Amino acid sequence: MTTAATTPFRFFALHVVRTLRLGPSLVRVTFAGDDLSAFFSDGRDQSLSLFLPHPGQDAPAVPVELGDGWWQGWRELPDDVRAVMRSYTLRALRADALGRTTEIDIDFVLHGVEPGALVPAGPASLWASRAGAGDRVLLLGPAIADNRAIRFRPPTGTDLVVIWADETAVPAASAILESLPAGLRARVWLEAGHVGDIQDLATTADAEITWLVRDPPSPDTSSTPSAAEAVRAAQLPSAERPYAWIAGESSAVKELRRHLVRDRGIDRRAVTFVGYWRRGLSEEELRVREA
Structure with missing residues (x-):
């Protein structure tokens, strides 16, 4: 897979480090990976696109070339093969002494995974409820800290x-x-x-x-x-x-x-x-x- 940077966003190959159940329908998943050294964000409501594998896949299926035409290439993959893409927000990040991001947290809302659920779980809820250390994902996220995927911007003087x-x-x-x-x-x-x-x-x-x-x-x-x-x-x-x-x-x-x-x-x-x-x-x- 060739990963190309799309300023101010790029793709990051990540894996699960750990999970933490926050409540009956909430789970926090912590991700890491060498690519995160190029991940920068000012936080707040930073939006991310997460690509997840289908059950039975060991990694999300995406186009080999992840350049400017990635969207069309992803759409052309068979429905039951191409990675599940979902939008999430960054909950937190941690960095080393040099300011390089080492881990990020994403909180997932789980629907339909509880016994007797009236509505079946969607693919992201199902994945998050079963996520374990080493599971591989792909993330489209920021390479520049202040980017257009941060929407919370109160004007100067907000009281x-x-x-x-x-x-x-x-x-x-x-x-x-x-x-x-x-x-x-x-x-x-x-x-x-x-x-x-x-x-x-x-x-x-x-x-x-x-x-x-x-x-x-x-x-x-x-x-x-x-x-x-x-x-x-x-x-x-x-x-x-x-x-x-x-x-x-x-x-x-x-x-x-x-x-x-x-x-x-x-x-x-x-x-x-x-x-x-x-x-x-x-x-x-x-x-x-x-x-």
Whole structure:
């Protein structure tokens, strides 16, 4: 396999180092590999593309040449052969004394892997639930620390940060909270599928964090009502320069953006909204539709 750098992004051949179960539907997978010495990121909501093998494969199947035409080459591989591609956010990275990245963490939300699940597990959930040391993956990630796949960018002078994330965006929201300067006011709503998925998050910001637990936990249950009602019912502190970051299921994100702009009067340019997934569509279907 020939790996070509695509500035500011490139491919990284990685392997699993260890896994950590964070809750009933959350698992953290730690990756390493020699390629990571060229991995640089300022963190926050850094987006990544992860390529996973199908069951029975010892490595993800990708085109031999991973240059500018990798997407078309990947699409031309047979459906049951080509690597499963999924978008994730960087949860954390660790570096050596010279600043070279040695490990990265990615948190996976597991759907359908529990006994008696109403909806079968998707390929990424299935892979993450079974991941073990040495398992090989491919990652398309940043070679430049400040890159366009980081969306959280509060303007200079921001005096209030508003965050909402469903469980797919909680890893990004968690990393964002860690990055906020000490004392900055933040009002945060995070969604969880189970009470056991609630995490203690580190931040030096003046952050008020509210967890919203869906009941019953199901990937088909709309997050929109609980999310919208919780934010609408909240009394936000007065602020001259508020900034909002909302991410998760597309319809919930759009509804919350409308609320923040129309009802709360936040400048639409100060609202970053990211649809991480769309109900009823797999990521492959979504990518093809948006291509």
